[in-house]
Amino acid sequence: MVTQLSARHTRIVTHLLIACIAILAAAAPIMPAHADPADINAAARGVVRVVIVGDDGDEVYAVSHGSGFAVSPERIITNAHVVQEAVDDPSLSIGIVPADGENAVYGRLISVSPRNDLALIETTSPLNLPPLSIASGNGADSGPVVSVGYPMNVDRAQGLNMEDIFHSTPPVKSTGFLSGRRPSRDFDTLLHTAPIARGNSGGPLLDECGRVIGVNSFGAESGGADAEFFFAVSTRELLPFLRANDVSPKTNGLACRSLADLNQEERQRAQREQMMAQQKANQAEAALAHRRDEIRRTVNYTLISEREDGMAIALLLLIIALGGGGYAVLSHREGKRRAVAIAGGITILSVVGAMISWISRPDFSSAQDRVERVLRAEMEAEEDTGVIPAGDTAQQVTKQCTLDVSRSRITGSANDSLDFKWNDNGCVNERTQYGLSNGEWSRVFVPSSEAAVTISRFDPQSGKYSMDRYLLGRDDLAKAREARGDYQTPECGGLDAAREVGASQDRVISLLPDQPNERLVYSCTDKSE
Structure with a gap:
């Protein structure tokens, strides 16, 4: 009874703990995923400087520059207006300067779409750039964003001239918020507050997981003052443009989630699984205790029957022994020697048999051993005894x-x-x-x-x-x-x-x-x- 009550109380406590964990997990606030610098840095390694290059025969010089990003190891997206000078003047070339430790190479214009300010460039020498992932689907119209590119005002502040931009340098990252989706200049754009300047054009606008949600294009004018709002060409324009030019970019339409959120969920999952395992173990223990009680009752009943059978046999043999002894006495008086020998033998055998039957009766102390043997046999029958070969x-x-x-x-x-x-x-x-x-x-x-x-x-x-x-x-x-x-x-x-x-x-x-x-x-x- 004590064992049954203990198992029952354990099950009740286990159920209560599982319920508490579930309630706490449901009540816990869902925190937004903050931008992971590692994701932004990884995406930034696929951002390049797009330079319009002139050659007067004596030297190569930079005319202007913008930004771009890889959509495949050798193909780059930028704005149409960034490469417009090279389109208008065949003597000008397009240079691609990667962000991460490689030499600049020339680029070849694949397609230009002035309507939605997009252009596709292919490198003429391998750069093996890491392609950026593009967020697909409708996406959110608010939330943190990051602009990545090469603003000219930063170059000037660092004292860099146009020749210096042929050397690899990390792009500039600026943060802001998405302010909505709106059509502008006959194409779909995203409005945001992550600052961009001249030179940022063609660079990516990233979400918190480092995925491209737009291509930075222009800023809103504000009476000569610095613009507070900026526009990026949306993926509704970008993805069809890429597919029309036989580019299959990496796309992702899932919600942005942080590893911290996932790790917390995994910990909660492990706790639930641990509690469920404990509950299962408690149930198995309770079932084992119940089965042990059933076997014990059966074993006790069997023992009592066996002991009673032993005593009955012993009593019967004693009666036979008494009868044999009496017959032997009568036969002795009558001088029947052979009958005396037979009756005496029967008497002795009956007495010995009665003693053996009495002594061999099962003792109650063997009940526990019998219970455990029965349980062990049942468990071995249920186990999978297959051995994994080596x-x-x-x-x-x-x-x-x-x-x-x-x-x-x-x-x-x-x-x-x-x-x-x-x-x-x-x-x-x-x-x-x-x-x-x-x-x-x-x-x-x-x-x-x-x-x-x-x-x-x-x-x-x-x-x-x-x-x-x-x-x-x-x-x-x-x-x-x-x-x-x-x-x-x-x-x-x-x-x-x-x-x-x-x-x-x-x-x-x-x-x-x-x-x-x-x-x-x-x-x-x-x-x-």
């Missing part, structure tokens, strides 16, 4: 994974689903060895053609597959590539190979920032072949 014969299953948008922070584009073959020793698709470190399966990917490092992680127990992407600058990416080049990943080879990969990857991981720019979380289940 080495080359380890179990392999195909995992079907679905993107969990609620647990992800997607700043670019992502696959909605993916499949892969998982081996218990961490071999993926029969060729890629994952590393095992601190009980976690992971693989670090440092590409040679993309300014990003990706860490893929898989938890076979929960079925969670995640990819953290770190968008790095030129110097940090060079260090990561150098660290990655210091080791060779072994072929799939069991746990020894997994631990070797895990130890080798640690140096690359130690060079990465504390937080990724993007996190994709997938929920995986076994796929039937």
Whole structure:
């Protein structure tokens, strides 16, 4: 009874705690995602200075400049009015100066649309620029925004002349707020307060996740004073323009979410799962206690029956012994020796049998042992006793994974689903060895053609597959590539190979920032072949 009451009270407390957590989670205010400097900095590495270049035969000189941003590794968006001089004067060229440590190259004009002030340029030499993601969908008409570009007034304040702008320098970032969407000059624009000046034209207007929501174009006039409101060509104009010119940009229509929000949700999720696991354990414990009581009652009933049977047999044998003894006495008086021997033998056997039956009666102290044996047999019958084989014969299953948008922070584009073959020793698709470190399966990917490092992680127990992407600058990416080049990943080879990969990857991981720019979380289940 005490055990049943304790289990019942534990279940009640568990339910109350789960309810409290749910209420607190629902009542907690949803904080807006603040602009992450890492996201803005990552996007800024794809912003370029667009320079109109003249050549008098003796030297190359800058005529004017604006800004632009990459929509593919070698294609750049800017304003039509930034390149208009080069359109009107064939002797002028277009120069592209990247933000991050590369030489300037010439650009070739692909398309110009004066109606909505857009132009598309292609580099004539590879720059391998990191393309910016473009926010798709209707989007919000308010909220924080960031303008990125190369304002001339900043160049003048720094003492830079037109020749200096051929050298790579970081773009200027200015913050403000989106003030609404409105058509202007026959095309769709966004009104905002993130300051821009001459030279900013063609640069991106970013949301808090570093995604392009517009192309900065012009400012509102205010009687000769500095403009307080500014206009950007909206993505309603930008996306059709790109697609008309066979450019498939990275797009993202999801809400901007901060990693802090996701991490808080993951902590709450872990707490709920822990509470549910505790509740399940309490229920299992209560069921086990109930089953133990049932078995104990059955065992006690059986013991009583067995003891009574033993006593009854002993009594019967004693009666037989008395009868045999009496018959032996009578036979002795009558001189029947053979009858005496038979009766005496029966008497002795009956007495011995009665003693054995009495002594062999089950004791009540054995009841607990019987209960535990019955429980153990039932539990073993329910358990899956299959053993995971080791080495080359380890179990392999195909995992079907679905993107969990609620647990992800997607700043670019992502696959909605993916499949892969998982081996218990961490071999993926029969060729890629994952590393095992601190009980976690992971693989670090440092590409040679993309300014990003990706860490893929898989938890076979929960079925969670995640990819953290770190968008790095030129110097940090060079260090990561150098660290990655210091080791060779072994072929799939069991746990020894997994631990070797895990130890080798640690140096690359130690060079990465504390937080990724993007996190994709997938929920995986076994796929039937």
